[in-house]
Amino acid sequence: MSGARPFLPYGRQSIDADDLAAVADALRGDYLTTGPTVGKFEAAFAEAVGARHAVASNSGTAALHLACMALDLKPGEAVVVPTVTFLATANAARFCGADVVFADVDPDSGLLTAQTLEAAIARAGKYRLRAVLPVHVNGFVADMPAIHEVADRHGLDVIEDACHALGSLHPAGNGVTARAGDCALSRMACFSLHPVKTMTTGEGGVTTTNDDNLAARMRLLRNHGMTRDPTEFKIAAQALDADGSVNPWYYEMQALGPNYRITDFACALGLSQLNKLGRFIARRRQIAALYDRLLPPLAPALRPVQADRTQNPALHLYAVLIDYARIGKTRAQVMAELKALGIGTQVHYLPVHRQPYYRGLYGSLDLPGADRYYDRVLSIPLYPDMTDADVERVVAALKQVIG
Numbered sequence: 001m002s003g004a005r006p007f008l009p010y011g012r013q014s015i016d017a018d019d020l021a022a023v024a025d026a027l028r029g030d031y032l033t034t035g036p037t038v039g040k041f042e043a044a045f046a047e048a049v050g051a052r053h054a055v056a057s058n059s060g061t062a063a064l065h066l067a068c069m070a071l072d073l074k075p076g077e078a079v080v081v082p083t084v085t086f087l088a089t090a091n092a093a094r095f096c097g098a099d100v101v102f103a104d105v106d107p108d109s110g111l112l113t114a115q116t117l118e119a120a121i122a123r124a125g126k127y128r129l130r131a132v133l134p135v136h137v138n139g140f141v142a143d144m145p146a147i148h149e150v151a152d153r154h155g156l157d158v159i160e161d162a163c164h165a166l167g168s169l170h171p172a173g174n175g176v177t178a179r180a181g182d183c184a185l186s187r188m189a190c191f192s193l194h195p196v197k198t199m200t201t202g203e204g205g206v207t208t209t210n211d212d213n214l215a216a217r218m219r220l221l222r223n224h225g226m227t228r229d230p231t232e233f234k235i236a237a238q239a240l241d242a243d244g245s246v247n248p249w250y251y252e253m254q255a256l257g258p259n260y261r262i263t264d265f266a267c268a269l270g271l272s273q274l275n276k277l278g279r280f281i282a283r284r285r286q287i288a289a290l291y292d293r294l295l296p297p298l299a300p301a302l303r304p305v306q307a308d309r310t311q312n313p314a315l316h317l318y319a320v321l322i323d324y325a326r327i328g329k330t331r332a333q334v335m336a337e338l339k340a341l342g343i344g345t346q347v348h349y350l351p352v353h354r355q356p357y358y359r360g361l362y363g364s365l366d367l368p369g370a371d372r373y374y375d376r377v378l379s380i381p382l383y384p385d386m387t388d389a390d391v392e393r394v395v396a397a398l399k400q401v402i403g
């Protein structure tokens, strides 16, 4: 029995005294909701990923929805979404009334490819396709040069779901190394700051872009579509007093937008976490390298998910592929036995097109690469506060359970 040894979840936040102090400081300040820390956090985040703008919101889901709204996605239009992802990637388009054409993925990496994108485009049928949302599953970045090329040829915008990939480096063509979220090969990229992600603000999200107009549009949309900036007012007759001065109470709603504002104290946590992002990423890489070294003896029953070896990913999840038939146990049994040994695991993800909501909309689809990935995948613990001994404990438990 594992005795007093702590339970190791598949992922968790890393919060230190400096984070507590930063949040306490913000709470003692004048602003709880939008204040000066939001802009500071946005500037620091943009710098960290190498994009011109970062627009912060109150979840990764909001970040994705703002990106779709900024493109003015509408009913009758559609986007391509790889089916191995979290629900929110597809839902963002549905919130705009647009439809989703689910794409298949590579069975071994779970990633959208140029081929599976082309196949999805060919199935678009009656919809006017507007965009594709590649998802950087586990932190491995999809083949952006190839996806960008296909998207360009079909007149589609690229919105990256980079929620797993903060800190990942990948080849961007012509020998250039890009940072996930620098938008070198996309219009926008979306991040989540949920506690299991690479850094956290509690709940939170960021959309990055190099396009000034898209950034301004997202800033308007996240705050009810309203502005208090006199230079933007459209109806002078109600904005101005008889003497031509701006009425002090006045604001204008110029588009329909939700309240997706992030709080100042969440951004204080975000700034404090950004200070440590380099350390978080380095530790994630060390742990992944240790797993890479310790897990090969478990093949062929278990193999780590490996994508393009020329990348330098900052993994959000450490996922393995298990041949359950070969070991004579179901995935549920394996998860229960690991849990009894104090090891948390999770499945990322049931392909989204198989959810009842989407089955109701589009019927059952044949996406065999996604099924093959889903049938085998399991995420094992990965977070910066794990010790090497924790990693060895996970590997020992896997050996015991998988045999």
Ligand SMILES: *Cc1c(COP(=O)(O)O)cnc(C)c1O
Residues within 6 Å of the ligand: 059, 060, 061, 062, 085, 086, 088, 089, 135, 161, 163, 164, 192, 193, 194, 203, 204, 205
């Ligand atoms: C976490 C996540 C989201 C949603 O982020 P929230 O902050 O939970 O709203 C979207 N897409 C992917 C791939 C994610 O992992």
